[in-house]
Amino acid sequence: MQTETNTSIENAEKATIEMKSVSRGYGEKWDREEVITNFDLTVNPGELTVLVGPSGCGKTTLVNLIAGFDFPESGEILINGKPITGPGHDRMVVFQETALMPWLTSYQNVVFGPKLRGDLTGQDLKKKATDLLTKVGLSEFMDKYPLQLSGGMQRRCELARAMINDPLLMIMDEPFRGLDAMSRELMQEFFVRLFEDGGRTNLFVTSEIEEAIFLADRLVVLSNRPTSVRKIIDIKLPRPRNFHQLTSSEAFDYKREAMELLHEEALKGFGAAAGESQKAFMESLTKTPS
Protein backbone atom coordinates (compact mmCIF):
# COMPACT_ATOMS: atom_id res chain seq x y z
CA MET A 1 0.00 0.00 0.00
CA GLN A 2 2.16 2.91 1.20
CA THR A 3 5.11 1.37 -0.64
CA GLU A 4 3.56 2.37 -3.96
CA THR A 5 4.25 6.01 -3.26
CA ASN A 6 7.72 5.43 -1.93
CA THR A 7 10.05 3.51 -4.23
CA SER A 8 13.21 3.94 -2.19
CA ILE A 9 12.27 1.33 0.35
CA GLU A 10 10.96 -1.41 -1.86
CA ASN A 11 14.16 -3.38 -1.48
CA ALA A 12 14.17 -3.11 2.30
CA GLU A 13 13.71 -6.45 4.00
CA LYS A 14 10.48 -6.83 5.89
CA ALA A 15 9.28 -9.52 8.18
CA THR A 16 6.15 -11.61 8.17
CA ILE A 17 5.16 -12.83 11.61
CA GLU A 18 2.89 -15.84 11.91
CA MET A 19 1.46 -16.85 15.26
CA LYS A 20 -0.22 -20.24 15.10
CA SER A 21 -2.49 -21.28 18.00
CA VAL A 22 -0.06 -19.84 20.55
CA SER A 23 -0.81 -20.43 24.24
CA ARG A 24 0.96 -19.19 27.33
CA GLY A 25 -0.07 -19.26 30.97
CA TYR A 26 1.67 -18.76 34.28
CA GLY A 27 1.57 -20.11 37.79
CA GLU A 28 1.46 -23.50 39.47
CA LYS A 29 -1.22 -26.07 38.64
CA TRP A 30 -3.43 -24.98 41.51
CA ASP A 31 -3.51 -21.27 40.68
CA ARG A 32 -2.96 -21.25 37.00
CA GLU A 33 -3.68 -18.18 34.97
CA GLU A 34 -4.07 -18.61 31.22
CA VAL A 35 -2.92 -15.37 29.62
CA ILE A 36 -3.05 -16.30 25.94
CA THR A 37 -4.93 -19.24 24.43
CA ASN A 38 -5.00 -20.36 20.81
CA PHE A 39 -3.82 -17.04 19.52
CA ASP A 40 -3.69 -16.80 15.73
CA LEU A 41 -2.40 -13.75 13.95
CA THR A 42 -0.40 -12.93 10.87
CA VAL A 43 1.48 -9.65 10.76
CA ASN A 44 1.89 -8.70 7.10
CA PRO A 45 5.19 -7.36 5.79
CA GLY A 46 5.50 -3.60 5.56
CA GLU A 47 2.29 -3.01 7.47
CA LEU A 48 1.66 -1.23 10.71
CA THR A 49 -0.39 -3.62 12.79
CA VAL A 50 -1.78 -2.18 16.00
CA LEU A 51 -2.88 -4.38 18.88
CA VAL A 52 -5.41 -2.74 21.11
CA GLY A 53 -6.95 -4.37 24.12
CA PRO A 54 -8.29 -3.79 27.59
CA SER A 55 -5.61 -3.21 30.23
CA GLY A 56 -4.16 -6.37 31.75
CA CYS A 57 -5.18 -8.50 28.77
CA GLY A 58 -1.74 -9.91 28.05
CA LYS A 59 -0.42 -7.47 25.48
CA THR A 60 3.00 -7.39 27.10
CA THR A 61 3.09 -11.20 27.17
CA LEU A 62 2.50 -11.16 23.41
CA VAL A 63 5.34 -8.68 22.97
CA ASN A 64 7.66 -10.84 25.09
CA LEU A 65 6.82 -13.91 23.04
CA ILE A 66 7.52 -12.25 19.70
CA ALA A 67 10.64 -10.54 21.02
CA GLY A 68 11.91 -13.92 22.22
CA PHE A 69 12.15 -13.01 25.92
CA ASP A 70 9.56 -15.68 26.66
CA PHE A 71 8.36 -18.84 24.89
CA PRO A 72 4.93 -20.25 24.07
CA GLU A 73 3.81 -23.42 25.86
CA SER A 74 2.10 -24.63 22.73
CA GLY A 75 1.78 -23.42 19.18
CA GLU A 76 4.49 -21.64 17.25
CA ILE A 77 5.66 -18.20 16.24
CA LEU A 78 7.43 -17.86 12.90
CA ILE A 79 9.38 -14.93 11.55
CA ASN A 80 9.70 -15.21 7.77
CA GLY A 81 8.91 -18.93 8.13
CA LYS A 82 11.55 -19.66 10.80
CA PRO A 83 10.65 -20.26 14.46
CA ILE A 84 11.75 -17.67 17.01
CA THR A 85 14.41 -19.09 19.35
CA GLY A 86 15.33 -16.06 21.44
CA PRO A 87 15.93 -12.31 21.36
CA GLY A 88 17.63 -10.98 18.25
CA HIS A 89 18.40 -7.71 16.54
CA ASP A 90 16.08 -8.58 13.65
CA ARG A 91 13.24 -7.67 16.06
CA MET A 92 13.65 -4.44 17.98
CA VAL A 93 11.54 -3.68 21.00
CA VAL A 94 10.75 -0.17 22.19
CA PHE A 95 9.66 -0.52 25.80
CA GLN A 96 6.87 1.13 27.80
CA GLU A 97 9.07 3.22 30.01
CA THR A 98 12.39 4.16 28.50
CA ALA A 99 15.04 1.43 28.52
CA LEU A 100 17.92 3.64 27.43
CA MET A 101 20.98 2.87 29.54
CA PRO A 102 21.20 5.88 31.86
CA TRP A 103 25.01 5.54 32.07
CA LEU A 104 25.48 6.07 28.33
CA THR A 105 24.99 9.29 26.36
CA SER A 106 22.35 9.33 23.62
CA TYR A 107 25.06 8.74 21.01
CA GLN A 108 26.55 5.84 22.99
CA ASN A 109 23.09 4.35 23.42
CA VAL A 110 22.41 4.50 19.70
CA VAL A 111 25.69 2.83 18.71
CA PHE A 112 25.42 0.21 21.50
CA GLY A 113 24.08 -2.66 19.37
CA PRO A 114 26.10 -2.40 16.14
CA LYS A 115 29.29 -1.62 18.09
CA LEU A 116 29.05 -4.73 20.28
CA ARG A 117 28.17 -6.96 17.37
CA GLY A 118 30.86 -5.38 15.22
CA ASP A 119 28.42 -4.91 12.32
CA LEU A 120 29.52 -1.36 11.69
CA THR A 121 32.73 0.36 12.69
CA GLY A 122 34.57 3.66 12.56
CA GLN A 123 33.25 6.35 10.27
CA ASP A 124 30.37 4.24 8.90
CA LEU A 125 28.97 3.74 12.35
CA LYS A 126 29.51 7.36 13.32
CA LYS A 127 27.81 8.63 10.18
CA LYS A 128 24.82 6.33 10.51
CA ALA A 129 24.32 7.14 14.18
CA THR A 130 24.68 10.87 13.60
CA ASP A 131 22.25 10.77 10.67
CA LEU A 132 19.68 8.89 12.70
CA LEU A 133 20.02 11.17 15.70
CA THR A 134 19.59 14.15 13.39
CA LYS A 135 16.53 12.52 11.87
CA VAL A 136 14.92 12.19 15.27
CA GLY A 137 15.89 15.77 16.12
CA LEU A 138 18.57 15.02 18.70
CA SER A 139 21.71 16.22 16.87
CA GLU A 140 22.39 18.76 19.62
CA PHE A 141 21.80 16.25 22.38
CA MET A 142 24.22 13.52 21.36
CA ASP A 143 26.44 13.99 24.41
CA LYS A 144 23.59 14.25 26.89
CA TYR A 145 22.65 11.44 29.20
CA PRO A 146 19.06 10.08 29.00
CA LEU A 147 18.13 11.57 32.37
CA GLN A 148 18.97 15.01 30.97
CA LEU A 149 16.46 14.59 28.13
CA SER A 150 12.71 15.19 28.17
CA GLY A 151 10.34 12.23 27.92
CA GLY A 152 9.69 12.81 24.22
CA MET A 153 13.40 13.08 23.44
CA GLN A 154 14.05 9.83 25.30
CA ARG A 155 11.48 8.00 23.17
CA ARG A 156 12.97 9.43 19.97
CA CYS A 157 16.45 8.42 21.07
CA GLU A 158 15.12 4.95 21.71
CA LEU A 159 13.62 4.87 18.21
CA ALA A 160 17.03 5.77 16.80
CA ARG A 161 18.67 3.04 18.88
CA ALA A 162 16.23 0.51 17.41
CA MET A 163 16.37 1.75 13.81
CA ILE A 164 20.16 1.71 13.54
CA ASN A 165 19.96 -2.10 13.57
CA ASP A 166 17.75 -2.14 10.45
CA PRO A 167 15.33 -4.57 12.09
CA LEU A 168 12.91 -6.65 10.04
CA LEU A 169 10.29 -5.88 12.63
CA MET A 170 9.76 -3.10 15.14
CA ILE A 171 7.80 -4.00 18.23
CA MET A 172 6.41 -1.01 20.11
CA ASP A 173 5.01 -1.82 23.54
CA GLU A 174 2.90 1.21 24.49
CA PRO A 175 5.90 3.39 23.67
CA PHE A 176 4.22 6.73 24.31
CA ARG A 177 2.70 5.83 27.64
CA GLY A 178 3.59 8.30 30.34
CA LEU A 179 4.06 11.23 27.97
CA ASP A 180 1.87 14.30 28.38
CA ALA A 181 -0.92 14.76 25.82
CA MET A 182 0.97 17.31 23.71
CA SER A 183 4.22 15.34 23.46
CA ARG A 184 2.22 12.21 22.81
CA GLU A 185 0.48 13.79 19.83
CA LEU A 186 3.79 15.08 18.48
CA MET A 187 5.37 11.67 18.90
CA GLN A 188 2.47 9.98 17.09
CA GLU A 189 2.85 12.36 14.16
CA PHE A 190 6.59 11.89 14.16
CA PHE A 191 6.29 8.14 14.35
CA VAL A 192 3.73 7.88 11.55
CA ARG A 193 6.06 9.95 9.29
CA LEU A 194 8.93 7.67 10.19
CA PHE A 195 6.89 4.61 9.34
CA GLU A 196 5.55 6.00 6.07
CA ASP A 197 9.11 6.89 5.14
CA GLY A 198 10.57 3.49 6.02
CA GLY A 199 7.78 0.99 5.46
CA ARG A 200 9.11 -1.44 8.05
CA THR A 201 6.86 -4.14 9.45
CA ASN A 202 5.59 -2.71 12.69
CA LEU A 203 3.72 -4.18 15.59
CA PHE A 204 2.38 -1.46 17.82
CA VAL A 205 0.68 -2.17 21.13
CA THR A 206 -1.51 0.43 22.77
CA SER A 207 -4.61 0.92 24.89
CA GLU A 208 -5.54 4.25 23.24
CA ILE A 209 -8.08 3.85 20.45
CA GLU A 210 -7.43 7.19 18.74
CA GLU A 211 -3.72 6.50 18.66
CA ALA A 212 -4.44 3.05 17.24
CA ILE A 213 -6.68 4.33 14.44
CA PHE A 214 -4.33 7.17 13.57
CA LEU A 215 -1.37 4.82 13.12
CA ALA A 216 -2.78 1.51 11.93
CA ASP A 217 -3.09 -0.29 8.64
CA ARG A 218 -4.73 -3.10 10.53
CA LEU A 219 -6.28 -2.77 13.93
CA VAL A 220 -6.38 -5.97 15.95
CA VAL A 221 -8.88 -5.79 18.81
CA LEU A 222 -7.94 -8.25 21.54
CA SER A 223 -10.34 -10.00 23.85
CA ASN A 224 -10.19 -10.00 27.61
CA ARG A 225 -8.08 -12.72 29.30
CA PRO A 226 -7.32 -15.36 28.15
CA THR A 227 -6.37 -13.24 25.17
CA SER A 228 -7.37 -14.06 21.63
CA VAL A 229 -8.16 -11.98 18.56
CA ARG A 230 -11.64 -10.48 18.91
CA LYS A 231 -11.73 -8.76 15.56
CA ILE A 232 -9.42 -7.37 12.89
CA ILE A 233 -10.44 -4.02 11.44
CA ASP A 234 -8.71 -2.78 8.29
CA ILE A 235 -8.16 0.94 8.61
CA LYS A 236 -8.45 2.39 5.12
CA LEU A 237 -7.61 6.01 5.89
CA PRO A 238 -5.25 7.29 3.17
CA ARG A 239 -1.55 7.79 3.85
CA PRO A 240 0.26 10.06 4.61
CA ARG A 241 -1.84 10.38 7.71
CA ASN A 242 -2.64 13.59 9.53
CA PHE A 243 -4.72 14.42 12.55
CA HIS A 244 -7.56 15.94 10.49
CA GLN A 245 -8.45 12.46 9.30
CA LEU A 246 -9.41 11.56 12.83
CA THR A 247 -12.43 13.86 12.59
CA SER A 248 -13.73 12.24 9.38
CA SER A 249 -16.88 10.12 9.51
CA GLU A 250 -14.82 7.13 8.35
CA ALA A 251 -12.50 7.41 11.35
CA PHE A 252 -15.49 7.94 13.58
CA ASP A 253 -17.04 4.67 12.39
CA TYR A 254 -13.81 2.79 13.11
CA LYS A 255 -13.62 4.38 16.51
CA ARG A 256 -17.20 3.50 17.34
CA GLU A 257 -16.76 -0.11 16.28
CA ALA A 258 -13.50 -0.56 18.17
CA MET A 259 -14.85 1.18 21.25
CA GLU A 260 -17.92 -1.02 21.43
CA LEU A 261 -15.83 -4.15 21.18
CA LEU A 262 -13.33 -2.91 23.73
CA HIS A 263 -16.05 -1.79 26.10
CA GLU A 264 -17.57 -5.25 26.04
CA GLU A 265 -14.21 -6.88 26.68
CA ALA A 266 -13.25 -4.47 29.41
CA LEU A 267 -16.57 -5.07 31.16
CA LYS A 268 -15.91 -8.81 31.17
CA GLY A 269 -12.64 -8.22 32.95
CA PHE A 270 -14.20 -5.71 35.31
CA GLY A 271 -17.10 -8.04 36.06
CA ALA A 272 -14.79 -10.93 36.80
CA ALA A 273 -12.86 -8.81 39.25
CA ALA A 274 -15.90 -7.33 40.98
CA GLY A 275 -17.71 -9.18 43.75
CA GLU A 276 -21.31 -10.47 43.73
CA SER A 277 -22.60 -7.20 45.16
CA GLN A 278 -21.50 -5.38 42.04
CA LYS A 279 -23.38 -7.69 39.67
CA ALA A 280 -26.53 -5.57 39.54
CA PHE A 281 -24.54 -2.42 38.91
CA MET A 282 -22.63 -4.14 36.13
CA GLU A 283 -25.84 -5.30 34.50
CA SER A 284 -27.25 -1.80 34.51
CA LEU A 285 -24.08 -0.68 32.76
CA THR A 286 -24.26 -3.30 30.02
CA LYS A 287 -27.94 -2.56 29.38
CA THR A 288 -27.26 1.11 28.63
CA PRO A 289 -28.03 1.58 24.93
CA SER A 290 -24.91 2.65 23.01
Added chain:
Amino acid sequence: MSETNLTPARIERPTGLAMTMHNWKTALKTQTPYLMTFGIALWLGAYYLFVEGWELPRFNKLPGPVEVITEWLNPDPDWGMSLFTPEYYDHVVVSCRRILISFGIATGVGVPLGLFMGWSKIFRDYTFPILETLRPIPILAWVPLAILMFSGFETPVIFLATLASLFVTTLNTLLGVDSIDDDYFRAAKSLGSKKHHIFFHIVVPGALPFIFTGLQISVGVAWFSLVAAEMVSGEFGLGYLIVDSYMNITYVTMVIGMLTLGFTGWASSVIVRMVGNRMMQWRLRALALEGR
Protein backbone atom coordinates in the same frame (compact mmCIF):
# COMPACT_ATOMS: atom_id res chain seq x y z
CA MET B 1 12.00 19.79 16.67
CA SER B 2 10.82 22.58 18.87
CA GLU B 3 12.96 21.54 21.81
CA THR B 4 16.22 22.34 20.00
CA ASN B 5 15.34 26.05 19.93
CA LEU B 6 15.42 26.18 23.70
CA THR B 7 19.15 25.51 23.99
CA PRO B 8 21.13 28.70 24.60
CA ALA B 9 24.50 29.39 22.96
CA ARG B 10 26.93 26.67 24.02
CA ILE B 11 29.31 27.53 26.84
CA GLU B 12 32.32 25.27 27.29
CA ARG B 13 32.47 23.27 30.51
CA PRO B 14 35.42 24.66 32.53
CA THR B 15 38.18 22.21 33.39
CA GLY B 16 40.73 21.70 36.17
CA LEU B 17 41.39 24.65 38.44
CA ALA B 18 38.73 26.86 36.83
CA MET B 19 36.11 24.24 37.63
CA THR B 20 37.34 23.89 41.21
CA MET B 21 37.26 27.68 41.67
CA HIS B 22 33.76 27.80 40.22
CA ASN B 23 32.60 25.05 42.57
CA TRP B 24 34.09 26.85 45.58
CA LYS B 25 32.47 30.14 44.63
CA THR B 26 29.10 28.45 44.19
CA ALA B 27 29.48 26.65 47.51
CA LEU B 28 30.27 29.90 49.35
CA LYS B 29 27.05 31.44 48.03
CA THR B 30 24.94 28.74 49.68
CA GLN B 31 24.27 28.62 53.39
CA THR B 32 25.94 25.23 53.81
CA PRO B 33 29.48 26.34 54.80
CA TYR B 34 28.14 28.89 57.29
CA LEU B 35 25.73 26.47 58.90
CA MET B 36 28.50 23.88 59.16
CA THR B 37 30.79 26.38 60.85
CA PHE B 38 28.02 27.41 63.20
CA GLY B 39 27.27 23.76 64.01
CA ILE B 40 30.87 23.06 64.89
CA ALA B 41 31.10 26.24 66.99
CA LEU B 42 27.93 25.29 68.84
CA TRP B 43 29.24 21.82 69.59
CA LEU B 44 32.65 23.14 70.71
CA GLY B 45 30.97 25.80 72.88
CA ALA B 46 28.80 23.23 74.66
CA TYR B 47 31.81 20.97 75.14
CA TYR B 48 33.78 23.89 76.61
CA LEU B 49 31.00 25.00 78.96
CA PHE B 50 30.19 21.51 80.23
CA VAL B 51 33.78 20.49 80.87
CA GLU B 52 35.87 23.60 81.49
CA GLY B 53 33.35 26.42 82.03
CA TRP B 54 30.77 25.02 84.46
CA GLU B 55 32.71 21.86 85.34
CA LEU B 56 29.49 19.82 85.49
CA PRO B 57 29.59 16.51 87.37
CA ARG B 58 30.45 13.53 85.10
CA PHE B 59 32.04 15.94 82.63
CA ASN B 60 34.67 17.40 84.96
CA LYS B 61 36.94 14.34 84.63
CA LEU B 62 37.21 14.77 80.85
CA PRO B 63 39.87 16.83 79.13
CA GLY B 64 38.31 20.06 77.87
CA PRO B 65 38.59 21.52 74.36
CA VAL B 66 41.01 24.26 75.31
CA GLU B 67 43.30 21.78 77.01
CA VAL B 68 43.11 19.34 74.07
CA ILE B 69 43.66 21.96 71.38
CA THR B 70 46.53 23.60 73.27
CA GLU B 71 48.20 20.22 73.66
CA TRP B 72 47.49 19.27 70.02
CA LEU B 73 49.18 22.46 68.76
CA ASN B 74 51.97 22.46 71.34
CA PRO B 75 55.47 22.13 69.85
CA ASP B 76 56.61 20.79 73.23
CA PRO B 77 53.61 18.70 74.39
CA ASP B 78 53.13 17.94 78.09
CA TRP B 79 52.01 14.36 77.43
CA GLY B 80 54.31 13.66 74.52
CA MET B 81 51.91 13.72 71.60
CA SER B 82 51.00 16.65 69.30
CA LEU B 83 51.11 17.84 65.71
CA PHE B 84 54.82 18.53 66.20
CA THR B 85 55.93 15.10 67.34
CA PRO B 86 56.92 12.48 64.78
CA GLU B 87 55.26 9.64 66.78
CA TYR B 88 51.88 11.26 66.16
CA TYR B 89 52.36 10.85 62.44
CA ASP B 90 53.68 7.31 62.91
CA HIS B 91 50.34 6.33 64.41
CA VAL B 92 48.34 8.12 61.70
CA VAL B 93 50.44 6.70 58.87
CA VAL B 94 50.33 3.16 60.25
CA SER B 95 46.53 3.26 60.56
CA CYS B 96 46.07 4.84 57.14
CA ARG B 97 48.32 2.26 55.54
CA ARG B 98 46.35 -0.55 57.15
CA ILE B 99 43.09 0.99 55.94
CA LEU B 100 44.49 1.37 52.44
CA ILE B 101 45.51 -2.29 52.35
CA SER B 102 42.38 -3.75 53.93
CA PHE B 103 39.93 -1.47 52.13
CA GLY B 104 41.83 -2.21 48.90
CA ILE B 105 41.60 -5.97 49.40
CA ALA B 106 37.97 -5.79 50.52
CA THR B 107 37.03 -3.74 47.45
CA GLY B 108 39.14 -5.82 45.07
CA VAL B 109 37.55 -9.03 46.30
CA GLY B 110 34.10 -7.82 47.40
CA VAL B 111 33.07 -5.94 44.27
CA PRO B 112 33.83 -8.75 41.77
CA LEU B 113 32.37 -11.29 44.22
CA GLY B 114 29.13 -9.33 44.53
CA LEU B 115 28.96 -8.75 40.77
CA PHE B 116 29.39 -12.46 40.03
CA MET B 117 26.85 -13.39 42.68
CA GLY B 118 24.34 -11.01 41.16
CA TRP B 119 25.11 -12.02 37.58
CA SER B 120 25.23 -15.81 37.89
CA LYS B 121 22.45 -17.66 39.68
CA ILE B 122 24.62 -20.76 40.05
CA PHE B 123 27.49 -18.88 41.66
CA ARG B 124 25.06 -17.12 43.96
CA ASP B 125 23.50 -20.41 45.08
CA TYR B 126 26.95 -21.70 46.03
CA THR B 127 28.13 -18.67 47.92
CA PHE B 128 25.13 -16.91 49.43
CA PRO B 129 24.66 -19.21 52.48
CA ILE B 130 28.32 -18.79 53.46
CA LEU B 131 28.13 -15.01 53.16
CA GLU B 132 24.94 -14.83 55.19
CA THR B 133 26.32 -17.08 57.93
CA LEU B 134 29.62 -15.27 58.33
CA ARG B 135 28.25 -11.75 57.99
CA PRO B 136 26.47 -11.42 61.36
CA ILE B 137 29.51 -12.58 63.37
CA PRO B 138 30.88 -9.43 65.03
CA ILE B 139 34.45 -8.54 64.29
CA LEU B 140 35.58 -8.87 67.91
CA ALA B 141 34.54 -12.54 67.82
CA TRP B 142 37.07 -13.05 65.04
CA VAL B 143 39.97 -11.67 67.08
CA PRO B 144 41.08 -14.99 68.68
CA LEU B 145 40.86 -16.79 65.33
CA ALA B 146 42.85 -14.05 63.63
CA ILE B 147 45.57 -14.29 66.25
CA LEU B 148 45.63 -18.08 65.96
CA MET B 149 45.82 -17.99 62.18
CA PHE B 150 48.30 -15.19 61.59
CA SER B 151 51.58 -14.40 63.28
CA GLY B 152 52.84 -10.94 64.24
CA PHE B 153 50.81 -7.79 64.79
CA GLU B 154 50.20 -6.59 61.27
CA THR B 155 48.44 -9.46 59.49
CA PRO B 156 45.72 -10.19 62.10
CA VAL B 157 44.82 -6.48 62.26
CA ILE B 158 44.57 -6.19 58.48
CA PHE B 159 42.64 -9.46 58.29
CA LEU B 160 40.03 -8.19 60.75
CA ALA B 161 39.58 -4.83 59.04
CA THR B 162 39.35 -6.50 55.63
CA LEU B 163 36.78 -9.03 56.74
CA ALA B 164 34.33 -6.48 58.10
CA SER B 165 34.35 -4.24 55.06
CA LEU B 166 34.38 -7.20 52.66
CA PHE B 167 30.92 -8.29 53.79
CA VAL B 168 29.49 -4.79 53.43
CA THR B 169 30.97 -4.32 49.96
CA THR B 170 29.87 -7.74 48.69
CA LEU B 171 26.32 -7.41 49.92
CA ASN B 172 25.87 -3.89 48.56
CA THR B 173 27.29 -4.87 45.19
CA LEU B 174 24.96 -7.86 45.06
CA LEU B 175 21.96 -5.66 45.89
CA GLY B 176 23.18 -3.22 43.26
CA VAL B 177 23.01 -5.90 40.56
CA ASP B 178 19.56 -6.95 41.79
CA SER B 179 18.38 -3.35 41.54
CA ILE B 180 19.07 -3.09 37.79
CA ASP B 181 15.83 -2.88 35.83
CA ASP B 182 15.06 -5.99 33.80
CA ASP B 183 14.38 -3.85 30.72
CA TYR B 184 18.09 -2.98 30.41
CA PHE B 185 18.98 -6.67 30.23
CA ARG B 186 16.23 -7.26 27.69
CA ALA B 187 17.25 -4.27 25.61
CA ALA B 188 20.87 -5.42 25.64
CA LYS B 189 19.87 -8.95 24.63
CA SER B 190 17.71 -7.66 21.78
CA LEU B 191 20.63 -5.56 20.61
CA GLY B 192 22.70 -8.74 20.29
CA SER B 193 24.84 -8.67 23.44
CA LYS B 194 26.73 -11.78 24.45
CA LYS B 195 26.92 -12.83 28.11
CA HIS B 196 30.22 -11.03 28.72
CA HIS B 197 28.89 -7.87 27.06
CA ILE B 198 25.99 -7.89 29.47
CA PHE B 199 28.38 -8.25 32.39
CA PHE B 200 30.60 -5.33 31.41
CA HIS B 201 28.02 -3.03 29.83
CA ILE B 202 24.96 -3.57 32.03
CA VAL B 203 25.85 -5.32 35.28
CA VAL B 204 28.94 -3.25 36.14
CA PRO B 205 27.69 0.27 35.32
CA GLY B 206 24.19 -0.52 36.56
CA ALA B 207 25.45 -1.60 39.97
CA LEU B 208 27.88 1.34 40.38
CA PRO B 209 25.58 3.62 42.40
CA PHE B 210 24.99 0.86 44.96
CA ILE B 211 28.66 -0.13 44.91
CA PHE B 212 29.74 3.36 45.87
CA THR B 213 27.11 3.70 48.57
CA GLY B 214 28.46 0.38 49.87
CA LEU B 215 32.06 1.58 49.67
CA GLN B 216 31.29 4.68 51.74
CA ILE B 217 29.84 2.47 54.44
CA SER B 218 32.58 -0.10 54.11
CA VAL B 219 35.41 2.42 54.51
CA GLY B 220 33.77 3.46 57.80
CA VAL B 221 33.37 -0.16 58.84
CA ALA B 222 37.03 -0.74 57.99
CA TRP B 223 38.00 2.12 60.32
CA PHE B 224 36.08 0.93 63.29
CA SER B 225 37.06 -2.69 62.96
CA LEU B 226 40.66 -1.58 62.49
CA VAL B 227 40.57 0.40 65.70
CA ALA B 228 38.96 -2.52 67.55
CA ALA B 229 41.71 -4.77 66.24
CA GLU B 230 44.45 -2.28 67.11
CA MET B 231 43.11 -2.06 70.64
CA VAL B 232 43.50 -5.81 71.06
CA SER B 233 46.79 -6.30 69.30
CA GLY B 234 49.34 -3.95 67.76
CA GLU B 235 52.03 -1.53 68.75
CA PHE B 236 51.15 1.41 66.53
CA GLY B 237 48.04 2.95 65.07
CA LEU B 238 45.32 5.27 66.31
CA GLY B 239 43.40 2.50 68.06
CA TYR B 240 46.51 1.49 69.91
CA LEU B 241 47.24 5.15 70.76
CA ILE B 242 43.77 5.56 72.30
CA VAL B 243 43.98 2.43 74.46
CA ASP B 244 47.59 3.10 75.38
CA SER B 245 46.85 6.67 76.54
CA TYR B 246 43.91 5.38 78.57
CA MET B 247 46.19 2.86 80.29
CA ASN B 248 48.77 5.59 80.98
CA ILE B 249 46.05 8.00 82.19
CA THR B 250 47.02 10.56 79.55
CA TYR B 251 43.42 11.43 78.68
CA VAL B 252 44.35 14.48 76.63
CA THR B 253 46.31 12.32 74.21
CA MET B 254 43.40 9.89 74.13
CA VAL B 255 41.03 12.62 72.94
CA ILE B 256 43.58 13.81 70.39
CA GLY B 257 43.68 10.23 69.08
CA MET B 258 39.90 10.07 68.89
CA LEU B 259 39.55 13.39 67.05
CA THR B 260 42.34 12.47 64.64
CA LEU B 261 40.51 9.23 63.93
CA GLY B 262 37.30 11.15 63.25
CA PHE B 263 38.95 13.54 60.81
CA THR B 264 40.89 10.85 58.95
CA GLY B 265 37.75 8.71 58.68
CA TRP B 266 35.80 11.66 57.31
CA ALA B 267 38.54 12.43 54.79
CA SER B 268 38.55 8.80 53.61
CA SER B 269 34.83 8.76 52.88
CA VAL B 270 35.12 12.12 51.09
CA ILE B 271 37.74 10.55 48.82
CA VAL B 272 35.50 7.55 48.12
CA ARG B 273 32.60 9.88 47.31
CA MET B 274 34.76 11.94 44.96
CA VAL B 275 35.93 8.87 43.06
CA GLY B 276 32.31 7.70 42.81
CA ASN B 277 31.12 11.05 41.43
CA ARG B 278 33.91 11.00 38.89
CA MET B 279 32.92 7.54 37.70
CA MET B 280 29.19 8.32 37.55
CA GLN B 281 28.97 11.57 35.61
CA TRP B 282 25.58 10.51 34.24
CA ARG B 283 24.13 10.35 37.71
CA LEU B 284 25.74 13.57 38.86
CA ARG B 285 24.32 15.53 35.92
CA ALA B 286 20.87 14.09 36.42
CA LEU B 287 20.96 15.02 40.11
CA ALA B 288 22.20 18.51 39.20
CA LEU B 289 19.16 18.93 36.94
CA GLU B 290 16.93 18.18 39.88
CA GLY B 291 18.78 20.92 41.75
CA ARG B 292 20.72 18.67 44.11
